[in-house]
Amino acid sequence: MAVELLAPSVDIGLVTTNLDPMVEFYENFLGLPFQLDLDFPGGGRAQGVIRAPLFFGRQPNSAPRSPMAIDLLAKNIEVGLVTTNLDAMVEFYENFLGLPYTGDLDFPGGTMKRYALGDNVLKLITLDQPPAAPATPGGGPAAAGIRYYTVVVASTTKAAEQVKAAGYEIAQELAEFAPVPGMGWMFVADPDGNWVELVGPL
Known part of the structure; x- marks a missing residue:
């Protein structure tokens, strides 16, 4: 039985020790609208777009984008996960999280399975030449970079039981x-x- 999602959106967690240049890149170059700073347990801080106005009482920022920002054609995000463990990953994302499968797409050197999450896309990618290193487990505490993404569920208590x-x-x-x-x-x-x-009402 799939986890019940509350919102068709995804947040990306990017862990950095180099905040100012990262803000310059994402806010001023890519033109992503800044919404808020959010401190969380463990001494961390989240800064950027929060796609859960249900909890934070914030509507999407309508402030004009920086005039220096590149011109984005689409207002969605596609997340690519490279895997050598496709069957198990399909079981997790398609059957457990219940993301709708939208099709395969072949490209030079590999294939991707595409899943919808609202207007966003999650791609499970297999390469003809397997990657030199496996995924780094451990989330944010293990390494800098894009370390996790967030989906909003209808009940975190029920989701925990399902996990x-x-x-x-x-x-x-x-x-x-x-x-x-x-x-x-x-x-x-x-x-x-x-x-x-997984975030959402208890």
Whole structure:
């Protein structure tokens, strides 16, 4: 039984020790509208676009984009996960998370399976020449870079039970998100060890 998603959106968690140049790139060059700073347990800080106005009381920022920003054609994001473990990854994303499969796309050197998440796309990519290194498990604490993405579920309590019943690794146990009472959050690892954050009402 698939996890029930509450919102058709995805947030990307990019861990950095180089904040100012990263803000310059994403806010001023790519033109992504800044919405808020958000401190979270463990001393971290999230900065950027939050796609969960349900919890944060914020509507999408309508401020004009920087005149220096590149001209984006589409207002969505596509996430590519390279895998050597396709069957297990399909089971997780298609059957457990319940993302709608939209088709395969062959490209020089590989193939991708495409899944819809609202207007966004998650791509499971297999390469003819396997990558030199496996995925780095451990989420944000393990390495800098794009370390996790977030999906909003209808009930984090129920989702946690479903994760346990399905036998997937819980990377961080369900807890209430202190800045937003009534909102739960947890991390689950997919079969390759990539972290997926599940957030939503407790």
